[in-house]
Amino acid sequence: MFKFFVLVFACFLFVIKMEAQYRLQNHFDVGKTKSSNGFYLSNSSYFDYTLKNTTFKIGARVDLIEQTSFNRFFSGLDILVNQKFPLKKMELNLSVEYFMNLYSQWITENNGAILGILKTKHFEWLAGLHFRNIHFNKIENELNFNNRNIYELWNLVYGIKYNLKPIDSKWNIGIGITNKDYFVINQASNPMIYLDGKYKIKSQLTLFAEMWLLKAGVMNISANYYGLFLRAGVLWNIK
Amino acid sequence: MEHKIKFLFLLIILGFQGCDYFEMRGFVAAYETVDERFDQSMEWNETHPFKTISINSEDYKIYAMGDSHLGTADNLNIFFNSAKNDQAIATVMVGDMSTGSVENYLFLKQNIPDPDSLLTFQLVGNHDLYFHGWLQFYQMFGSGIYYFTVQTPNAKDLYICLDSGGGTLGTKQFEWLNELLQAHRDEYRHCVIFSHVNIFRIRNTLSTNPYPGEVMALSQLCLEYNINMVINGHDHIQNVVQFGPTTFITMDALQDGLDYAGYTIITSQGDSLSYQNLNFQ
Numbered sequence: 001m002f003k004f005f006v007l008v009f010a011c012f013l014f015v016i017k018m019e020a021q022y023r024l025q026n027h028f029d030v031g032k033t034k035s036s037n038g039f040y041l042s043n044s045s046y047f048d049y050t051l052k053n054t055t056f057k058i059g060a061r062v063d064l065i066e067q068t069s070f071n072r073f074f075s076g077l078d079i080l081v082n083q084k085f086p087l088k089k090m091e092l093n094l095s096v097e098y099f100m101n102l103y104s105q106w107i108t109e110n111n112g113a114i115l116g117i118l119k120t121k122h123f124e125w126l127a128g129l130h131f132r133n134i135h136f137n138k139i140e141n142e143l144n145f146n147n148r149n150i151y152e153l154w155n156l157v158y159g160i161k162y163n164l165k166p167i168d169s170k171w172n173i174g175i176g177i178t179n180k181d182y183f184v185i186n187q188a189s190n191p192m193i194y195l196d197g198k199y200k201i202k203s204q205l206t207l208f209a210e211m212w213l214l215k216a217g218v219m220n221i222s223a224n225y226y227g228l229f230l231r232a233g234v235l236w237n238i239k
Numbered sequence: 240m241e242h243k244i245k246f247l248f249l250l251i252i253l254g255f256q257g258c259d260y261f262e263m264r265g266f267v268a269a270y271e272t273v274d275e276r277f278d279q280s281m282e283w284n285e286t287h288p289f290k291t292i293s294i295n296s297e298d299y300k301i302y303a304m305g306d307s308h309l310g311t312a313d314n315l316n317i318f319f320n321s322a323k324n325d326q327a328i329a330t331v332m333v334g335d336m337s338t339g340s341v342e343n344y345l346f347l348k349q350n351i352p353d354p355d356s357l358l359t360f361q362l363v364g365n366h367d368l369y370f371h372g373w374l375q376f377y378q379m380f381g382s383g384i385y386y387f388t389v390q391t392p393n394a395k396d397l398y399i400c401l402d403s404g405g406g407t408l409g410t411k412q413f414e415w416l417n418e419l420l421q422a423h424r425d426e427y428r429h430c431v432i433f434s435h436v437n438i439f440r441i442r443n444t445l446s447t448n449p450y451p452g453e454v455m456a457l458s459q460l461c462l463e464y465n466i467n468m469v470i471n472g473h474d475h476i477q478n479v480v481q482f483g484p485t486t487f488i489t490m491d492a493l494q495d496g497l498d499y500a501g502y503t504i505i506t507s508q509g510d511s512l513s514y515q516n517l518n519f520q
Contacts, residue, residue: 034273034407035453037414068456069417069463103455106462132451134439134458136483147481152440187440189447215268216406217447220436222269222339222368224405226450 022238023048025059027182031229033214041065042075044182053084059099061183070104076183077102093117095128099183108135111185113157121166126159126178130185156188171199181212189217198235206235265339265369273409276363276373276402280382281415290387292328292358297391297509300325301398303433304502305333305472306492308366309343312350314493314500314519319352319359325504328389330357333472333490334364334404334435339372348379360387363404364435364473365447384412386419388427389507396507397427401434403471406447408434413456420464429467429512431505437471437489439480446474461485467512470503477501477516488514 025046032039046059061076078099085092094116101109115128132152136145159178165171174196179186186192196210210231216223302322307315322330337343351359363383367376376383383402388395401408401416408416416432424430438457440448448454461469462483469485475492476499491501501518 033450033452034409035413035450035456037410070456070459101451101455104459107455107459109451109455134455134482136462145483147483150439150441150480150482153443155440155443184451186450187448188443189445190450214450216450220365220406220447221266222365222372222405223447224269224273224407224409226407 019051020239021048021050023050024236024238025233027208027231027233029229029231031212031227033227033229034216034224036068036227038067039065040067044076046078053086055082055084056080057082059182072102072104075102076100078183089120091119093119101183105139106137108137109133110135113180113185115157115180119167122163124159124161124163124167124174124176126157126161126180128157128180130155130157130180132185155185157185158188158191171197173197189220190214191218204237206237208233208235262339262370265371269365269368269373269405270371271373273402273405273407274411276405277384277409277411277415279377280384280402283377283382284385287381289385290358291390292387293390294328295392297393297507299389299391299507300327301389301505302327302330302502303333303470303490303505304330304493305435305490306335306364306475306494307332307337307347308335308492308494309337309347309350311495312346313495315350317519318493318502319350319357323352323357327504328358329360329387331360331398331400331433331470332362333433333470334362335366335472335492336361336364337367337372337375339366339369339375341370341375344372344375344379360385360398360400360433362400362433362435363402365404365406368404384415391507394428394510395426396429396512397423397431399430399432401432403434403436403449406436407449407453408457413453417460420460420466424464428510429507430464431468431470431512432461432466433470435471435473437474437478438469438487439478439482441478441480441489442474442476444474444476458482468505468514470505470514479514479516486514488516490516491518 029042041064044061049056057080059078063075080097082093082095097113099111110133113130118125134150136148157180161174161176163172163174177191177193179191192212192214194212198208200206212229214226216226304318337347361380386399466485469487471489474489477491478489480487490503491499504515506513
């Protein structure tokens, strides 16, 4: 009986190994916002493991240049599970995501989101719900307060992106508007506009670049400019 | 069908253009950057020193209101009269006092009490910037970024007024605030910050909050420098949250015609600082 289970388990591992896909993504962000106190430079890495239509994704961010008083290096962790549902001429993805931002030794931001992404030939639509908690970390012998948490009510996540060419093309240029990016989901009233481009240099290797424009609230009449950042990265389909 | 939609869209835009309360340029973006307003405010501050209110008692009251959106000024006048009757030492108007137009600012000015009868401090809200309203604000009230202090026989309290009308404090203002607190917070007993846009998004609303990065930076500052209260308007609906040492108060709008219109009284009694949110009905 034991041998049978070992055999089944070995077959299972073999099947997993045969069917699984791995992907690595690394990108740099450089930019400046009204609260960044000058330029910042950060690097984010993601590892994806896909089995059939299910993807497990984990990512981390480090700040290489950071000029606020936050004084941080490791600044974010992102975990996501995605289920793909191939449909006729389109693809539906449902995700559950958790990410945290370590703003400083005192403040941590926890985020949870349920997301749906619909991809058609040229368009990508995003809709979802987001929950945010801001937490004062407990530090021994200092700053001990009773009220350590702020919980925001659910927040709408949305996005729409248009790609010039069909999504799987060798190269593409797109323009979109959304309140979600890596490691951040803005309040629904703070959408960001972005332009992006990608180029598949090999079948497994894709380079991409993005430019994001941030305005301090579109619903806020007489809004001021908030920031801009550029992103460049590489996507490697290992297998 | 497509032509009909385009025609309808054009008609709506033209309709809005004809409306006295709509101005496309100001709707899309503020006329000046928040850093430009900061520079002008600092220029004003150089020739107009920050006010110190000296009183003979340890106890005092400051009245605060926001979002009167004149219009009519019935609630505003009730507010000022209540402050006078209660012998408040000052009132703070945290923005969206007007709709931004010249006529509206003139009407606002007419309704503000003489400084000899009641001291008033004004802040900029997003609607005050509409129709290039900053020009009117600067001409009538001067700086939008400053502080005032209250000197009692035994203590000094610090009240900081900020410009978040454009949805962000901006780099220069944030640096100024940081430096002010770093250099002087220790000299004061209580510290209260007034600005227009509410910091946290505790309820679902169309009104805008600062970007998460700015929310975190402000939260950190409030924690680091033991800020007692942050008082905002903008969202129109009252909300109070305690986060660390700081009470974040979003006030009800004071606008006429709202059944929930209200304001806030800040009371310093002995060594304690408290607040009370009041409604007209």
